[in-house]
């Protein structure tokens with residue numbers, strides 16, 4: 448079992464490399480058009496894209512979403528390159544599931560990233576379903592402490608687990624376990640999907656359990672159902688569900704009534720600085736991207752930095768063309784979309 452977790456992470460990366468359609472390219476953000484200003488009445492230099500997240504300053508609202516870690520040179524390289532790039536550009540970073548470090552102590556090094564990224568928010572990560580399999584406060588605190596993390600992601604991936612032949616599908620009673628954990632944890636807890644979106648009912652349960660942060664991780668980008676289909680070769684179940692779930696812009700729209708009570712992170716299929724601007728208008732405080740950073744992270748920190756800088760240029764340019772000087776002025780401002788183009 449312990450061998451499987453490490454190998455599985457490597458297999459996922461190989462599948463993503465070999466099948467570009469694991470990124471579903473739903474392009475759902477393209478259906479939303481922004482209201483261009485020909486007279487923006489600001490200078491490009493007036494645009495300040497920085498924000499505060501978890502008590503720290505980000506150069507713009509980008510989060511490198513949780514991907515990996517483990518006892519293997521490639522996984523170590525990916526995480527170190529991402530951490531160096533996050534620090535150099537002033538963006539937040541999540542790590543992949545840390546379950547592996549409880550069975551492979553050597554995997555801890557791939558999560559010990561604080562010396563490489565001393566000033567940016569780092570997010571630890573554990574599968575919520577592990578709370579039904581013996582994990583509790585001690586394991587969660589250990590995951591946080593190895594990373595010296597600013598928050599802990601509990602990821603929710605019922606579809607992925609259902610497609611895996613070896614999947615952990617005991618999701619009953621998890622909300623109660625989260626309710627016990629949340630107030631005892633030394634840092635904020637963030638509930639996160641992995642590409643199917645959080646529904647209003649999920650957020651209701653999370654809020655009742657004392658959780659304030661939610662990463663919607665909707666559909667349109669990386670499809671775990673399709674990835675697991677390649678690994679499992681068990682009929683077409685994974686393909687049948689490859690586009691299951693809520694597209695990220697719709698997920699954000701249906702969570703609008705909870706704004707104010709909760710902080711939402713937008714992710715899933717965000718592919719540009721323009722998508723990021725739309726996500727912030729729809730109520731995402733921070734925008735996460737995973738797959739676009741995988742290949743550059745296998746190469747070098749500089750390759751990741753290049754991608755981040757180009758996304759940042761897009762973000763700043765879009766703000767300029769909307770006549771907006773700071774990110775707070777984007778947040779929930781529906782009038783920045785062309786009237787009538789929202790679905």
Ligand SMILES: Cc1cc2nc3c(=O)[nH]c(=O)nc-3n(C[C@H](O)[C@H](O)[C@H](O)COP(=O)(O)O)c2cc1C
Pocket residue numbers: 459460463512513514515542543544572600602639640641642664667668669714715716717735736737738739741
């Ligand atoms: C290679 C890879 C590994 C991932 N591993 C994890 C993980 O261990 N834990 C997690 O919460 N999400 C994981 N994710 C999901 C992402 O954090 C994100 O929610 C999802 O991929 C949607 O973002 P994207 O469309 O920009 O890729 C992984 C994504 C990728 C591409």
